[in-house]
Amino acid sequence: MGSAPRPQDDASKKVPVVHSLPCTAVRLVSPAEATAVRDAVATVMTKGDEEYRDLARQGEVARLLPAAWPGWSVLVADVQRRLADAPHAVVVRGLSLEQPAHTLVALSCCFGEVVEPYRQTWSHLVRRIVPQTDRSGAAGVLNERLHTDGTDWPEPNDLTCLLCVSADSNGGGRSHLLPIEAIADLVATRPAVVQAAVAAELPWAVAEELGGGVVHAPVLSDDAVRWLRFTIEEALPRAPAERSRTPAGRPRRFTLLRVSAGDSARRLGVRPAPW
Numbered sequence: 001m002g003s004a005p006r007p008q009d010d011a012s013k014k015v016p017v018v019h020s021l022p023c024t025a026v027r028l029v030s031p032a033e034a035t036a037v038r039d040a041v042a043t044v045m046t047k048g049d050e051e052y053r054d055l056a057r058q059g060e061v062a063r064l065l066p067a068a069w070p071g072w073s074v075l076v077a078d079v080q081r082r083l084a085d086a087p088h089a090v091v092v093r094g095l096s097l098e099q100p101a102h103t104l105v106a107l108s109c110c111f112g113e114v115v116e117p118y119r120q121t122w123s124h125l126v127r128r129i130v131p132q133t134d135r136s137g138a139a140g141v142l143n144e145r146l147h148t149d150g151t152d153w154p155e156p157n158d159l160t161c162l163l164c165v166s167a168d169s170n171g172g173g174r175s176h177l178l179p180i181e182a183i184a185d186l187v188a189t190r191p192a193v194v195q196a197a198v199a200a201e202l203p204w205a206v207a208e209e210l211g212g213g214v215v216h217a218p219v220l221s222d223d224a225v226r227w228l229r230f231t232i233e234e235a236l237p238r239a240p241a242e243r244s245r246t247p248a249g250r251p252r253r254f255t256l257l258r259v260s261a262g263d264s265a266r267r268l269g270v271r272p273a274p275w
Helices: 030-046 050-054 055-068 069-083 100-108 181-188 192-200 229-238
Strands: 026-028 091-093 112-115 127-129 203-204 214-217 255-263 264-271
Touching: 026 069, 026 181, 030 055, 030 069, 030 100, 030 192, 050 100, 055 069, 055 112, 100 229, 192 264, 203 229
Parallel strands: 026 091
Antiparallel strands: 112 264, 127 264, 203 214, 255 264
């Protein structure tokens, strides 16, 4: 879960505690590696972004990158290993940003199938997002509230990736992650709250581009986490008439990656692939 709050001008307001990631969750990319990544991406990624919607082409990219630079497999394995361990988050520092969209797609192809579910004229495989003008609710800009991405998908994503390519021009843009330690503490000290999050099926509004309607599911389940209060409030008026359930044992899992550029961002999704 993450949020990107606006800077607070009032020093008296409560400031959230910021937990730094341990050094084991950081993968530093050396200048030589950054150059090799850039060159490999330039060699393999020769098409326009939209052509990489094709899953066969994505598989080809995943196979060709290690051939273009043998160290690619090491980089991918390092990220996977860090994600498997607590806090199940990793920061990769030092990548070249000469081709941010292609670099994002190239890395994502090695972690799963890149998907863009909306398939609308306004949507793209790598979509630019400007938080100040992004979708808003009564509480403000939605991506600045505590949330998990993909909450308005029938099947939420599993992973969110933020890549900062420039500082926020307003001096803000910091993302706060809910640390796994806080969740573990909640499990130990307030089991009733956790039980409610597991047992209570809440209504979640599904994006109209994805069929609309309402899905009823708990906040926490074996294969998904959902949270964005706005989608519950949006679903409540029509929830009784449009009740459905998230399919049990879903056949594929979606992962949303978002590349943040301070006060703008790029977003795409991936799901585990067969290669």
